[in-house]
Amino acid sequence: MxxxxxxxxxxxxxxxxxxxxxxxxxxxxxxxxxxxxxxxxxxxxxxxxxxxxxxxxxxxxxxxxxxxxxxxxxxxxxxxxxxxxxxxxxxxxxxxxxxxxxxxxxxxxxxxxxxxxxxxxxxxxxxxxxxxxxxxxxxxxxxxxxxxxxxxxxxxxxxxxxxxxxxxxxxxxxxxxxVQVLDPSPKRDVVVAFGDSITDGYGAGANTNDRYPDELAERLRGRFGVLNQGIGGNQVLTDWDQAGEAAVKRFKADVLDQPKVRTVIILEGINDIGISDGAGSLVSAKQLIEGHRTLIRQARSKGLRVIGATLLPYKGSPYYSDRGEKVRDELNNWIRTSGEYDAVVDWDKVMADPNDADLMNPAYDVGDGLHPNAAGYQAMAASIDLNTL
CATH class of the missing domain: 2.60.120 (Jelly Rolls)
Known part of the structure; x- marks a missing residue:
């Protein structure tokens, strides 16, 4: 460089x-x-x-x-x-x-x-x-x-x-x-949003800057940088040629190698569940948990603060099945209760339909049961406790 x-x-x-x-x-x-x-x-x-x-x-x-x-x-x-x-x-x-x-x-x-x-x-x-x-x-x-x-x-x-x-x-x-800016302050204060299409912003609309990391940046108003390292279709454990290397592989380049990163928010796993389920070899919650632990270890090796995000409801999407839902529930329970993340943002609860916790709130659903719309991304960003960053 x-x-x-x-x-x-x-x-x-x-x-x-x-x-x-x-x-x-x-x-x-x-x-x-x-x-x-x-x-x-x-x-x-x-x-x-x-x-x-x-x-x-x-x-x-x-x-x-x-x-x-x-x-x-x-x-x-x-x-x-x-x-x-x-x-x-x-x-x-x-x-x-x-x-x-x-x-x-x-x-x-x-x-x-x-x-x-x-x-x-x-x-x-x-x-x-x-x-x-x-x-x-x-x-x-x-x-x-x-x-x-x-x-x-x-x-x-x-x-x-x-x-x-x-x-x-x-x-x-x-x-x-x-894009990098010259920062007169030596503080380490950049936040990386790391994930799949929900971090990438599918459903927000072109040229709107309504992705959840965009909305988070608007809340912060330039206090520190917010980097969007989401890839649509990305998985925790498996490479996919049109959706990037597995999260556990790309984490170093996309998060650890970025200058002055202090915090990373991790939202990954729904593609592992949906794609493997459709292929007839459903990934287990244990495998996904080990993948998340790998990401946590990588982050901690560089002294980063690690925030885990629960997977959003996905009932009604083409990905959905009852057995896949059990994997999502088990992974979310581990993210919430294990204490292995430094903090948790519970987007499963934030985005849920009040009448059916397995469905995304219709007010936040772009229409496919899987991705939020602009209002949904705004709700996700609004639910992040800025003190955890």
Whole structure:
């Protein structure tokens, strides 16, 4: 990873601080995915403009780009960062450099940081990261369920401010894995939300920033960073090519390797239950508990505070069965009562139908019995005791 480029402005802003996450996403290998995307075809003489909303502010930023699952190096011809306006418009455009150079080669399996970009950002501000690929990339590492519009155009348009040429659209993020801000405080205070599609925000709607980690960031109003490391379809114990490596495998890269993380909220397990049940070999609660214990041990090895979240009701969803429900109940009971987590957020109870505890409250259900809607995600965030963070 590239270090901070020393400048008087940065030195004055942060004599003893450093980089701290303000936005992140969990990347996975190129795949046709749950929804159409550009990851398998990659890019060639094309510009990609991606929009993200940060959680905390700072006097300067840097961007993380990942080729973690790439089989070949990827050459990036140029990049910029700016403040997002209407549609594809950008203001405050700044060039992104790599050891003072405009272009860079991201090695296969590698990740890089840009040099510092002197773009002050405010909490909950939306930024654009624009990447120009002159040469064919081949398949690219990406995040499938971005639920935010990404734009593409032929040719080099990294410095365009009006964005009129960006006529092609996707709802995934490509190579982009993180945004960090310069933090003048040396405190360790970042929160990571780690999980599956419910953390990822399925059901919240595109470009709404209504995922539960977004709502948590709004409650915190920039006091510290909130990073969303959810992957739709992710499982605790099993890899799935379109839904990332198992949680126990990806935890290091997505949580432990993030700078200044203090707390992680873990919501994982419903996909293990539903997918294994459908395949006729239902995972046991004991297996899931051991998986959660593995995550707890990994977190504690780095001194992190670990919050366990109970699995939401899922009766009425395509995943549901009576025997799967018994596994969910047993896992939830262990999360609540074992004392192995530092704290618990009981989303099973928060999200339950008052008339049937195995059903999600209809007011919070996006309509599939499994995923919350925007009101549900708001209720999840509102139920988190901020003192536990």
């Amino acid at each position: 590239f270090g901070l480029v020393a400048t008087p402005a940065v030195a004055a802003a942060s004599p003893s601080g450093g980089w701290e996450g303000t936005w992140a996403t969990s990347v996975h290998e190129a795949h046709e995915g749950f929804f159409p995307n550009w990851s398998l075809q990659g890019f060639a003489n094309q510009t990609v403009r991606q929009v993200v909303r940060v959680s905390q502010g700072g006097p300067a930023v840097r961007i993380q780009l990942s080729n973690r699952y790439g089989k070949a190096p990827i050459e990036l011809a140029g990049a910029t960062v700016g403040r997002a306006g209407e549609a594809e418009e950008v203001s405050g455009l700044r060039p992104l450099t790599f050891k003072h150079k405009k272009s860079v080669v991201i090695p296969a399996g590698g990740e890089i940081d840009t040099d510092v970009a002197l773009l002050p950002v405010r909490p909950l501000e939306s930024l654009t990261v624009t990447l120009y690929f002159a040469k064919p990339t081949g398949p690219v590492t990406y995040h499938g369920l971005g639920f935010a519009t990404t734009y593409r155009a032929a040719g080099d348009h990294q410095n365009d401010r009006d964005g009129l040429v960006f006529t092609e659209k996707s709802e995934s993020w490509y190579l982009l894995s993180g």
